[in-house]
Amino acid sequence: MADENADETTVPVICSDCGTETAIAIDDVAEAVERHNDQLHDGEEVASVDPVIAEQVTDLVAEELGLLEPSEE
Numbered sequence: 001m002a003d004e005n006a007d008e009t010t011v012p013v014i015c016s017d018c019g020t021e022t023a024i025a026i027d028d029v030a031e032a033v034e035r036h037n038d039q040l041h042d043g044e045e046v047a048s049v050d051p052v053i054a055e056q057v058t059d060l061v062a063e064e065l066g067l068l069e070p071s072e073e
């Protein structure tokens with residue numbers, strides 16, 4: 001299996017409560033946001049992907065899903 005994703009895409013996750021902006025790999029971002037909110041904010045959705053970026057990411061992911069054959073769920 002050739003890995004052509006060496007150039008890893010990251011997205012900025014912003015938490016207004018913590019005052020942090022963290023670059024997270026696109027593959028891990030959903031989990032990272034959930035974990036952050038779970039551990040630091042009692043499950044409240046405080047941290048989130050920068051909305052502007054989130055829109056672009058949605059496009060990116062859709063594109064990737066169209067190209068990559070899902071091997072696992």
Ligand SMILES: [Zn+2]
Nearest residue numbers: 015017018040
């Ligand atoms: Zn936070």
